[in-house]
Amino acid sequence: MLLSDIDFAYACILQEGWDGENKSALQGMFEFGPEGCFLLEERGVRVGVCVAVKYAHSGFIGDLIVLNEFRGKGYGTQLFQHSVNYMESQGITNLYLDAALAAVPIYEREGFRTVDRSLRFIGTVPGKPHAHVRPFQPTDLRQIITMDRKYFGDDRSFFLTRNGTFYPEYCFVFEKNDAIGGFIMGHPGIGVLTVGPWVVWDETVDPWQLLESLVHYYGDKPLRIGALEKHQNTVARLRNSTSFRERVPCLRMVLGSTENVGSHPALISIGSGAKG
Template identity: 30%
Template sequence: MSSSHPALDQLPIRRLTPEDVLACADLCEDRGWQREEHKWGLLLTAGTGYGIDDPSGKGLVTVCVVTSYGPGLAAIGMVLVSSRYARQGVGRRLMRHVIAEAGDTPLTLYATAFGQPLYEELGFADVGRAEMLNGHFTLTEPAPALPVRPATAEDLPAVLRLDNEIFGVDRTAMITRLPAFADQLRVAEQDGEITGFAALWPNMDTHVIGPLIARDAATAQALVASLAASSDRRLRTDVDTRHTALTTWLKANGLEQIAETTVMIRSLPDLPGDWRRRFAPLTVAAG
């Protein structure tokens, strides 16, 4: 079938920079997504963006972002193709380029039902699911009365140690950006030991809770309740569907499932770390 777009397979793939935030946001808007400029700023600073420019000068043809956590894992997110170039193979071409660039590094991503067949074709396997929950938090069902407080600079080494243990790879470069990126960063503490942490960050007209790392469901609930009390916006979080105690509690407090994504991985049998204490990602775009 002929195309009005010249030589799509010859258009150069380039690295994106923080100066591409608005073009990436425009591409989101083109596909009916929210612009999410704040999140794009983080991803293009902490990660590596890849894109193809539209030869007609109308922004970007396709983009994605890879957030590297060293040789043990990298996360792919924000895979988008302009509506003008949909179903012409440019997204597949960009993904193949990213996979080649990653070499032996295992890759993970959160797939929509629309994208999952392509990722399966490219060697990704289904290892779990996440519920996207959104709504005004009511605290109809109280959280356990566990000590939660704002994080301080002195907490950072302990937070990084806990995150490394639970996430399974080192994401220092991302976690150290949380105090500036998030509106709130809080820790749960018991007997002088940090047992969990969570951030609340602005995304358009909502506040996103993530990452959510906690010793158990009760600690996760206490962190969520503390963060929610500081916000008058709708809340969103993406919870591993195996954490039924947390999702049931969130739904009892006004949040509803608005989508479900499939967690996928390539070159490993499963994600590293301890899923039992990993309740929600920072964002599905970065794991």
């Protein structure tokens, strides 16, 4: 994929009605690893895209989309196999993805197996300031990156830094006695604010304080939150809230690993389906 193909990739996302990522998010994935952003053409006509995000030890495959008029011809499988082959050529054998239910058989044929359900919620909460929650500052990044690497299980520093640089107004930390106990980041989607990464490692902290503080400053526009089903506390609170509705879930699938990167209880939400 070339930078000039970003508009096409974004059009593919709009076709699917996926509202979690805007065009800037696609540009971020291209900046992170253009060699992992793939475009499939048939006789000079662009028919689909796929993005492979390579971290230090693991990788995520996402945004696999074929235009409606070209479906049923094996193009999606070609894109997917090319992405997997690319990852393996880079020495990445632990691969993850969030699968739309209709696409699960494709991934299973390639050896992927389901390890969890990846849930999606949309709604809001009443905004409320909290004494120990403050706006993110650039000097927080070093500790945030260190703790995120510990609990996520790989290095998301590029995306954390980019989120903090482009959208600092949607980033907050919990700090008490000069120690950071967690953080939340948001970024604009399409008509929503996508929440995540959202990580809290201090077990005495109520993660909802970060979310309520974010809404207090951001406003009451819809929030989009993704969470693995094994994160029972998060899922229960979202399901029990009358202001959130649950969308059709995805399946978190994995190839080649006995672990599930991003499944630690400190991770309140996922960052995105395409990046973990």
